[in-house]
Amino acid sequence: MSSEENNAGRLDAVAPAIELIGISKAFGPVQANKDISMTVAKGAIHGIVGENGAGKSTLMSILYGFYKADSGSVKINGVPTTINDSHDAIAAGIGMVHQHFMLVDNFTVLENVILGAEEGATLGPSLRKARKELKRLADEYELDVDPDALIEDISVGFQQRVEILKALYRQAEILILDEPTGVLTPDEADHLFRILRNLKDQGKTIVIITHKLREIMDVTDSVSVMRRGEMTKTIATNTTSPEDLAEAMVGRRVLLEVNKKPVEVGETVMQVKGLSVTDVHGVMRLKDVSFELKRGEILGIAGVAGNGQSELLEVIAGIGAATSGEVLMHGEAIDVSKHANAELRRHRGISHVPEDRHQRGLVMPFMTWENTAFGYHNEPEYSGKFGLANQKYMKKDAREKMERFDIRPPIPQLVASHFSGGNQQKIVLAREIERNPDVLLIGQPTRGVDIGAIEFIHQQIVNLRDAGKAILLVSVELDEIQALSDRILVMFDGVIQGERLPENTNEGELGLLMAGVDPEAKQ
Amino acid sequence: MNKNLPKWVDLGLIPLLTLALAFAVSGLVVLSIGQDPIEVVKVMIQGAFNPFGIGHTLYFTTNFIFTGLAVAVAFHARLFNIGGEGQAGLAGVGVAIVMLSYDWPHWSIALVVGVMAAMAFGAAWAAIPAYLQAKRGSHIVITTIMFNLIATALIGYLLVGPMQAEGSLPESPGFPAAAALPSMHVILGWFGIEFDKFAPANISFFLALIAALLVWILIWKTRLGYEMRAFGHSEKAAVYAGISPMKITMIAMLISGALSGMMAVNTVQGEAERLVLGAVEGAGFIGIAVALMGRSHPVGVLLAAFLFGILTQGGAELQFSLGIPAQMITVIQALIIMFTGSLENLVRIPMEKIFIRAGKGAS
Structure with missing residues (x-):
């Protein structure tokens, strides 16, 4: 399947x-x-796209020595190379920036860069050498980071630069980035792409794993598509389109936009007034947040992860406590103190699809029929006499939900961890949406979900809105916020930085708000 | 447990092979002190199963079922209750107090109040560490260990002080004769079955079987058990569902303590008929091994408790007829715990290789 075309016009030998x-x-x-074969030309930026579980990360982990391939071989710069562990990979000039950074939080940037590459018994000489090298790299590639800052004090965008610096310090000629923009603001992502282009100009080879097709189109020279463990397509980026790539990923035509009727807003269902949250460390996570949620609308909350959206959802859902402020449901206050109980919230007509389905939304070792009643298990229909559970009904209910939400495989006895991300999310959605709530709180509805399932999930959310329900949507995917929301609030550092209507704004403006800049204030 | 292995391999073959491995290593240890392992096994089996021995084996098994179930219940809520020793000890005090406070006319009434006292005192002794864990986050492993020590000191004081019978021995007066629980000899006699007259096994054995059934229903069939398991797998998920961690921690530990306490019905009320020092004899700790080996499942606990009952009685016989020190049996128990608890992967990984390869070949 390897071809010469993917050398993207480079004709040198x-x-x-x-x-x-x-x-x-x-x-x-x-x-x-x-049986995957792939060629990446020297000095190219090559993208690998595919759904979750398509095998992208496995392939790169083999290249980086985390896994050993059952068969096949690797050539680096034309030389057959055996990579048994990350040391071999580094020796072959391969560096990897993982999706979850591998940094020591309470070390400085400099200490992190030399970690594992220290020379000699004392740190002094290595640190001095690294400081000089870092200065050079910063000038050359726009990779400026304060070498003496602690990792825990710098933003994720900077942390990612440290990861790249680590690789470059180890003289990486090939850089692999796994989902590099997942945690970045659009602005930070743009900066990252500038860095990558600089690196490319200096002759470095870059492989990006992502599921965001727009990034592929923006930054890569060539792209490979993976589906179910196979490489289905390798092509020069300028000869393809996002639609074609999506089709190659999923195996069928995919609707990349959401079909939505114009909004018909009803009366106010929920009012949030002056809500603040201070965490156990005394840090204010949510600062005086107020908004209203009306029937028949999807209110989207945009923002980079960690800017208070999670705390907001948790307080409304009865999981976390507010330090001040109140939440009214149909004009009546609900308990936002630490005594709040999530079960009582459900009785008030608030359902919650949590951001983290592995830790919260599902009990992973539970069977599906146990999960489809989770949180509602004390409701009369799921209860038997003497404190017993009505397991017969729970199983029947699960079977029906699995059918209606097309959850595959449709086996109620299967435990949650054996489903794909999309099907896991559908289990949670089926449970929460079918309670017919007045308000649905939904966090990161499509995180780790296949493109095919995204379409379905978005449609379910829109259907609920069209049925006159109020939806509070939190997502770090700006595309998703723009596609679904009838109104957008942008959060930054615990504050609502601005409110926009999706038709009157654009990604650039939202991106600035997400970074804490008010574009109107500047004028 | 493992998605790729057939159930009979996961729950049957692997434990059996680990056990075999533990016995093989034990055999080497036995060889090293100049004894014949075959002879040792013979003596142990005979000691545990002869008409006299089986009465003791079942008596020990009863203890281990209760303490094993206690640990297993707490495990499902991801609580490590290693306070079985203290909870069972205090339950003995409770049993002694109610037995000595009234001249009980019949054993059936004495059994009911004895069970209530044992469960209440066991649960109460577990309640304090549970509260400290639930409210203040004090680690339950630490606090239950401390409460074991406090229980030992407290019982010691009671038996040389307020509860001591006349005389110089540190023990309570004997319980009313009418309150004596029917022994296995008596119970089986009702059905015309012969059983050793002096065997300590008593009606509590059947209570232990009932307790195992009730625990199975609790964990797998009730909403409370569902909430306990959910909390045990993920506290965050439990909170999301509206399950109070405080409530579940308290309830799971109270049930666990009550189960540990039930052991006192077997030992204090059923056998000694008075409170003596060291009535628990380490059964609280063996319960941990039993729960581990039984994978916290009531059926597994029954089987593991029986195995440890055999080892305890057979071990006593070893000492008696071969002069092998009692520590030897502790070594064997330790090997079993080590192999089943922490070295299980020695067997599991090769088994996975074999069965997954076989599975792939078949498909």
Whole structure:
């Protein structure tokens, strides 16, 4: 499947930076990679797209020595190379920036950069050398970071730069980035792409794993599509389109936009007034937040992760406590103190699809029929006599929900952890939406969900809105906020930084608000 | 437990192979002190199953079922109750107090009040660490250990002070004769079955079986058990569902303490018929091993408790007829705990390889 076209116009006879030949890898019965061959030209930016579980990360982990391939071989710069662990990878000039950063929080930038690459018994000489090198890299690639700042004090955007610096300090010629923009503001993402282009101009080879098609179109020279462990397509980026890539990923035509009727707003259902939250460390996470939520609208809350959206959802859902302020439901105050109980919230007509379905929304070792009643398990229909559960009804109910929400495989006895991300999310959605709540709180509805399932989930949310329900949507995916919301609030540092209507704004303006800049104030 | 392994391998073959491995290593230890392992096994089996021995084996098994279930229940709510020793000890005090406070006319009434006292005192002794964990976040492992020590000191004081019978021994007066629980000999006699007259096994054995059934219903069939398991898997999910961590922690520990306490009905009320020092004899700790080995499932707990009952009685016989020190049996128990608890992967990983390969070949 490897082809010369993906060298994206580079005609020189230089050996490709990376050549994977017939890589296969199975985990138990799951074939994560099937006979994959791929070539990345030296000095190119190459994208790998695919749904969750398509095998992208496995392939890159094989290249970086985390996993050993069952069969196949690797050539780096034309030389057959055996990579047994990350040391071999680094020696071969490969650096990797993981989705979840591998940094020591209470170390400085400099200490993190030399970690594992210290020379000699004392740190002094290594630190001095690294300081000089960091200065040079910063000038060359727009990679400026304060070398003496602690990791915990700098933003995720800067933390990511530290990861890149770590790789460059180890003389990486090939850089692999796994979902690099997941935690960045649009502005930070743009900066990252500038850095990547600079690196490319200096002859470095870059591989980006992502599920965001727009990024692929923006920054890559060539792109490979993976589906179910196979590489279905490798093509020069300028000869393809997002629609084509989506089709190659999913195996069928995908609707990238949401079909939505114009909004018909009803009366106010929920009022949030002056809500503030201070965490256990005394840090204010939510600062005097007020808004109203009306029947028949989707109110989207945009923002980079960690700017108070989670706390807001938790307080309204009865999980977290507010330090001040109140929430009114149909004009009546609900308990936002630490005595609040999530079960009582459900009785008030508030359902909640939590941001973290692994930790909160589902009990992973529970069977589906146990999960489809979770949180409602004390409701009369799920209860038997003497404190027993009505397991017969729970199973029947689960079977029906699985059918209506097309949850696959439709086996109520299967435990939650055995489902794909999209199907897990559908289990949560089926449970919460089918209670027919007045207000649905929904956090990161499509995080870790396949494109095919995203379409379905978005449609369910819109249907609920069209049925006259109020929806509070929190998402870090700006695309999703823009596609679904009837009104957008942008949060930054615990404050509502601005309110916009989706038709009157654009990504640039929202991005500035997300970064704490008020574009109107500047004028 | 494991999605790729057939159930009979996961729950049957692997525990059996680990056990076999533990016995094999034990055999080497036995060899090293100049004894014949085959002979040792023979003596142990005979000691545990002869007409005299089985009465003791079942008596020990009863203790281990109660303490094993206690640990298992708490485990489902991800609470590590290692305070079984103290809870069972205090339950003994409770049993002694009610037995000595009234001249009970019949054993059936004495059994009911004895069970209530044992459960109440066991639960009460577990309640304080549970409260400290639920409210103040004091780690339950630490507090239950401390409460074991406090229980030992308290019982010691009671038996040389307020509760001491006349005489110089640190023990309480004997309980009313009419309150004596029917022994296994008596119960089986009702059905015309012969059983050793002096065996300590008593009606409590059947209570232990009932307790195992009730625990199974609690964990797998009730809403409370559902909430306990949810909390045990993820506290965040429990809070999301409206399950109070405080409530579940308290309830799980109270049930656990009450189960540990039930052991006193077997030992204090059923056998000694007075409170003596050291009535628990380490059964609280063996309960941890029993729950681990039984995978916190009531059926597993029954089987593991029986195994430890055999080991305890067979071990006593070893000392008696071969002169092998009692510590030897502790070594064997320790090996079993080590292999089943922490070295299980020695067996599991090769089994997974074999069965997953076989599964792939078949599909």
